[in-house]
Amino acid sequence: MKEEEFDSLLREILDGERSEKTLQRLGEGMKGDFDWIRKYLDLMEMDELLSCRLNLLGVGLDKDDRVVEFPDKGKEQSMFTGAALLAAACVALLIAVSVLLNRGVTEVAPKNIVAVLIDSEDCVWESDDELSYSFGSLFKKGATLRVKSGIARLAMNGNAGLALEGPAKVAVVSDQEVRVFYGRVSAYAPEEAIGFKLTTPDVEIVDLGTHFAADVDKNGRTDVHVFEGEISVKGKGEGVHELIVEGQARRFESNGIQGGDIINDPTLFADPPALEQLLAIAGSNDLGRNNGRENVPRLDFNKPGNRDERMAGQDFTKGQGILDGSRGGMGFGGNPWMASRAFTRLIPTVASHSGKVKAGGYLLVRGREKAEPSVANRVRRQLAEVLPDDYYFAIRACYRGLDDKDFFALWIDVHGREDSTHTDVPTIGIREGRYFARLHHEHVAIGERPVDGREFVLAGHYAWDKKLSKARIALWVNPVVDGDVEPEPDASSIGPVRDEGAAEFRFIGLRMGKYTEVSDELLVYGFSVAKNLSAAVEAVEKKE
Numbered sequence: 001m002k003e004e005e006f007d008s009l010l011r012e013i014l015d016g017e018r019s020e021k022t023l024q025r026l027g028e029g030m031k032g033d034f035d036w037i038r039k040y041l042d043l044m045e046m047d048e049l050l051s052c053r054l055n056l057l058g059v060g061l062d063k064d065d066r067v068v069e070f071p072d073k074g075k076e077q078s079m080f081t082g083a084a085l086l087a088a089a090c091v092a093l094l095i096a097v098s099v100l101l102n103r104g105v106t107e108v109a110p111k112n113i114v115a116v117l118i119d120s121e122d123c124v125w126e127s128d129d130e131l132s133y134s135f136g137s138l139f140k141k142g143a144t145l146r147v148k149s150g151i152a153r154l155a156m157n158g159n160a161g162l163a164l165e166g167p168a169k170v171a172v173v174s175d176q177e178v179r180v181f182y183g184r185v186s187a188y189a190p191e192e193a194i195g196f197k198l199t200t201p202d203v204e205i206v207d208l209g210t211h212f213a214a215d216v217d218k219n220g221r222t223d224v225h226v227f228e229g230e231i232s233v234k235g236k237g238e239g240v241h242e243l244i245v246e247g248q249a250r251r252f253e254s255n256g257i258q259g260g261d262i263i264n265d266p267t268l269f270a271d272p273p274a275l276e277q278l279l280a281i282a283g284s285n286d287l288g289r290n291n292g293r294e295n296v297p298r299l300d301f302n303k304p305g306n307r308d309e310r311m312a313g314q315d316f317t318k319g320q321g322i323l324d325g326s327r328g329g330m331g332f333g334g335n336p337w338m339a340s341r342a343f344t345r346l347i348p349t350v351a352s353h354s355g356k357v358k359a360g361g362y363l364l365v366r367g368r369e370k371a372e373p374s375v376a377n378r379v380r381r382q383l384a385e386v387l388p389d390d391y392y393f394a395i396r397a398c399y400r401g402l403d404d405k406d407f408f409a410l411w412i413d414v415h416g417r418e419d420s421t422h423t424d425v426p427t428i429g430i431r432e433g434r435y436f437a438r439l440h441h442e443h444v445a446i447g448e449r450p451v452d453g454r455e456f457v458l459a460g461h462y463a464w465d466k467k468l469s470k471a472r473i474a475l476w477v478n479p480v481v482d483g484d485v486e487p488e489p490d491a492s493s494i495g496p497v498r499d500e501g502a503a504e505f506r507f508i509g510l511r512m513g514k515y516t517e518v519s520d521e522l523l524v525y526g527f528s529v530a531k532n533l534s535a536a537v538e539a540v541e542k543k544e
Contacts, residue, residue, distance in 0.1 A: 001030070006039075006040075009022055112141050113138045113140060113141075114139060114174055115143075115155065116138050116157075117133050117137040117153070118154065120152045121151040122149070122150040123149070123150035123152045123166070124147070124148040124166065125146065125152075126146040126148035133152075139154070139172050141173070141174055141175075142171065142172070144171045145170050145172070146167075146168070147164050147165070147166035147167065147169075148167060149167065151163055152164045153272065156172075156193070158176045158193055158196060159189070159192045160189040160190075161272045161273030161278050162186070162187050162272060162273070163185070163271060163273065164270075165186075165269065165270045167182070167183060168184060173199075176193075176195060177196070177197040178198055178199075180198055180214060180216045181201070181216070181218075183215075184213065184216075184270070186269040187207065188273060189207040189210060190278070191209055193207065195207065198214055200214070200222050201220050202235060202236050202253075202254055202255060203222045203224075203235050203236075204234045205232075206232040207229075207231055208232060210226060210229025210231055210246075211228040212229070213225045213268075215268065220255075222252045223249065223251050223262055224244060224252065225249040225264050226244050226245060226246055226248055227246065227264070229246060231243075233252070236255060236257075240252075240257060242258065247264055249264040309531045309532055309534075310331070310529075310531075310535045310539050311331050311383075311385075311530055312332060312383050313526065313530075313540075314328060314329035314330075315539075315540075316362050316524055316525055316526055317349065317361040317525055317526065318348075319348075319363075321345070322339075322345070323337050323346055324336070324341050325337065329381075331383060331385075331529065332382065332383055333382040335381065335382050337381050338380050338381065338418075339378065340375055343365060343375070343512075344363060344364065344366070346362075346363055347361065349361035363379070364522075364523060365378050365408075365510065365521070365522040366518060367401070367406075367517045367519065368512055368513070368515075368516045368518060375418070376511050376513070376514070377418050377422075377509055377510070379510045380507060380508065380509030380510070381416070382507050383506050383508060386505065388531075389464040391461075391531065392459060392536040393428065393460050393508075393528065393529045394460070394527060394536040394539065395429075395458050395526070395527040395528075396456070396457045396524075396540040396542075397523055397524045397525060398455040398456065398523040399450060399453070399523075400453050400521040402433075402450060402452040404433035405515040405516075406433075406513060406515065406520060407429070407430065407512065407515070407516060408429045408510065408516070408522055409427045409429035409431075410427065410429055410527055411426070411427045412427075412462070412508050413425040413509070414507070421511075422511060423438075423440060423441045426439065426462040426473055428459070428460040429458070431444075433450075434446050434448070435447035435449075435450055435475065435477050435490075436491075437458075437473045437475035437492075438493065439462075439473050439494075439495045443495030445474065445475045445490075445491035445493040446491055447475050447477045447491050448477055456477065457477075457479065457537060458475070458477060459475070459533060459536055459537055460473055460476075461474040461489070461533065469496060469497050470495065470496055470497060471496075471497050472493070474491070475490050475491045475492065476489055476490055479533065479537055481533055483534070484534065486532075486533050487533075508529065510522075510524070526540040
């Protein structure tokens with residue numbers, strides 16, 4: 001099969017035109033040729049990943065919104081050669097951003113909610129009832145906000161982003177208008193937010209696609225700065241209506257009369273939310289959708305000899321969609337999975353026509369996001385029972401984009417708080433370019449160096465000796481278990497037990513590190529908790 005024909009057939013499939021003739025011809029052309037099969041699977045998986053990234057941002061693609069473009073038949077170079085494929089992926093992600101901005105987030109926002117707090121820096125709020133707002137706080141139409149000191153960043157439901165620097169007082173009139181009584185406010189308004197307004201007692205500033213700022217003193221004088229694009233400014237004074245463009249700045253007196261040019265100075269203002277922050281918060285507005293509708297398939301625990309050895313586990317190889325709210329797996333309590341939808345999604349399995357070769361089939365976990373720097377725990381769930389003093393746990397995964405600063409951990413703890421670092425509980429994962437297991441940060445077992453993009457199995461063994469008041473953790477990397485014979489661990493560590501309550505482990509979860517790039521991807525196929533190493537490892541092994 002020639003490359004041009006392969007491109008044409010795959011284009012039909014990706015465009016949704018899955019005719020029997022197309023499938024039959026593609027199957028015949030790839031039959032017995034592993035290179036063609038692998039290329040097909042890689043491209044289908046890429047398509048799923050691109051769709052996933054759009055869905056993580058709250059975007060649903062229709063057939064006409066396909067972001068992968070195919071070359072004309074007459075071109076000698078196929079887009080599916082290395083550099084062109086990479087370029088197509090980059091273009092696709094840029095178009096994804098455009099699609100999101102063009103669609104907006106208003107359709108999924110709660111009624112009367114016009115803004116959300118997405119970031120703050122040493123922010124002290126001033127209010128009659130001494131309220132304190134945190135990440136994710138929602139503000140209704142007409143709400144008045146007073147910042148005593150520090151910086152607060154808001155994402156407007158109309159897609160604009162604002163930074164308020166105290167002392168400041170503003171009112172969120174609507175998702176398209178913010179009234180500034182006093183204070184410094186900088187705004188970023190992408191194309192979708194054209195028409196967004198900042199109003200003061202005497203001046204109306206209308207965005208025409210820009211990054212601009214306003215400094216309003218308590219007497220009503222307003223300094224307007226334009227850093228990108230242009231704005232339209234209207235004052236109360238007769239005939240005061242001016243277009244101000246990039247690099248310019250104007251002063252308007254308290255009566256709305258223009259006072260003259262001033263120096264344009266971006267250093268006077270806090271940076272408004274970045275585009276990536278606005279995208280992330282747009283995606284998180286999807287929290288109310290499909291909650292609990294998609295149950296992840298259970299592990300097959302009916303295999304003789306293993307039913308009583310495995311205590312808990314989750315297989316992600318067949319599930320697809322949203323993990324949050326689902327109740328799949330084995331050995332968990334009545335509450336469903338808690339997952340960060342902005343950073344996790346189940347990628348379905350893509351199989352060749354013969355079914356003999358497969359790709360996909362995992363939980364995709366993204367790295368840390370600038371928009372949500374404090375959100376680190378990606379998934380977590382309560383176990384049905386408190387674990388015993390001696391147990392094994394394992395994970396099968398693959399890390400893409402690995403460097404020596406990256407960190408991820410499968411932890412088991414006495415609680416499942418999202419803000420916890422889980423540094424003093426049984427953990428296995430990757431840290432500083434090495435596989436590791438730890439009891440707490442001072443007692444760590446270090447294993448070999450992982451390889452970027454290579455699948456691995458990690459297993460840990462936690463054992464608490466009550467008499468000695470000490471615990472031991474052991475680490476295996478890609479263990480080979482021969483029957484009941486337990487291989488020597490690759491590393492181990494012994495340390496004191498914090499207190500008696502430390503052994504009452506009842507939660508399991510996954511955490512990403514502080515310096516993990518948002519572009520990094522952890523592919524998780526499954527994890528388990530069991531009474532012995534053999535059962536823990538077998539629970540996460542590949543299943544045909």
